Amino acid sequence: MERNGSWLRAMVVLTCLVAVSGARELEVRSKVHKAVYNHTLATILVEYASAVYMSDLTELFSWTCPRCDGKTKGFEVIELIVDIQHCLQAYVGVAEDLNAVVIAFRGTQEHSIQNWVEDLYWKQLDINYPGMPGAMVHHGFYYAYHNTTIRPGILDAVMRAKDLYGDVNVIATGHSMGGAMASFCGLDLVVNHEAQNVQVLTFGQPRIGNAVFASYYSDRVPNTIRITNGHDIVPHLPPYYSRFPQKTYHHFPREIGNWQ
Numbered sequence: 001m002e003r004n005g006s007w008l009r010a011m012v013v014l015t016c017l018v019a020v021s022g023a024r025e026l027e028v029r030s031k032v033h034k035a036v037y038n039h040t041l042a043t044i045l046v047e048y049a050s051a052v053y054m055s056d057l058t059e060l061f062s063w064t065c066p067r068c069d070g071k072t073k074g075f076e077v078i079e080l081i082v083d084i085q086h087c088l089q090a091y092v093g094v095a096e097d098l099n100a101v102v103i104a105f106r107g108t109q110e111h112s113i114q115n116w117v118e119d120l121y122w123k124q125l126d127i128n129y130p131g132m133p134g135a136m137v138h139h140g141f142y143y144a145y146h147n148t149t150i151r152p153g154i155l156d157a158v159m160r161a162k163d164l165y166g167d168v169n170v171i172a173t174g175h176s177m178g179g180a181m182a183s184f185c186g187l188d189l190v191v192n193h194e195a196q197n198v199q200v201l202t203f204g205q206p207r208i209g210n211a212v213f214a215s216y217y218s219d220r221v222p223n224t225i226r227i228t229n230g231h232d233i234v235p236h237l238p239p240y241y242s243r244f245p246q247k248t249y250h251h252f253p254r255e256i257g258n259w260q
């Protein structure tokens with residue numbers, strides 16, 4: 001009896017140990033979770049990130065522009081969002097083959113740089129990300145997404161897409177500053193709109209926040225990949241800024257970064 005009792009106690013202790021170590025292992029695993037890079041997906045998304053630079057809005061909306069073919073054929077645009085004042089452009093649509101809503105943001109265009117855009121390459125991390133103590137972000141990128149007509153247009157279109165197609169995945173993409181906006185958008189959808197299955201994949205995206213922000217971000221939007229100079233992908237992109245080569249490149253020592 002006595003022996004049985006202690007045997008039982010030992011079993012309980014053992015079970016708890018196993019449970020605790022199992023939980024710890026899970027926790028660790030989720031902490032080191034990295035998004036899995038899918039090259040096929042990247043070669044598709046670079047075409048979406050590139051098409052948003054097209055200036056013929058009619059062709060873009062009907063998905064008949066010169067870059068609206070090939071791997072993105074059949075894409076259905078739900079909304080084009082254009083902020084003329086800030087020279088921003090984005091679209092939201094549904095790619096049935098990816099089973100996803102795709103959101104693409106345009107970076108700045110070389111010949112239409114406005115002062116405020118130029119500013120944001122030089123400004124320091126100078127605003128707090130709301131609700132996250134210690135997380136600082138670049139105000140230029142933050143406001144380009146949060147303080148223009150882009151955000152309400154995107155959110156409205158994502159809601160409509162979900163009404164039409166159900167709870168499909170969301171993929172946000174963009175090049176350069178468009179990538180920075182895609183990241184803020186992905187985070188916004190997760191944090192403020194309870195979106196599930198949000199994926200962010202960007203090309204040549206500048207850093208947008210400090211280390212606290214980066215850790216907060218990767219916790220909330222773990223499925224994020226920043227492609228910085230994928231050799232076979234770059235040729236498909238619109239030209240990088242000749243005026244800011246150091247600014248757009250020197251933060252990215254790695255080909256495929258992951259918020260490090």
Ligand SMILES: *[C@@H]1O[C@H](CO)[C@@H](O)[C@H](O)[C@H]1NC(C)=O
Binds near residue numbers: 038039041098
């Ligand atoms: C990579 O992405 C493509 C396109 O979405 C998909 O068809 C494929 O199954 C993915 N591969 C893996 C290993 O997830």
Ligand SMILES: *[C@@H]1O[C@H](CO)[C@@H](O)[C@H](O)[C@H]1NC(C)=O
Binds near residue numbers: 143147
């Ligand atoms: C945000 O937008 C409002 C309205 O357009 C504007 O008055 C304000 O200056 C903007 N704030 C920043 C920091 O850009």
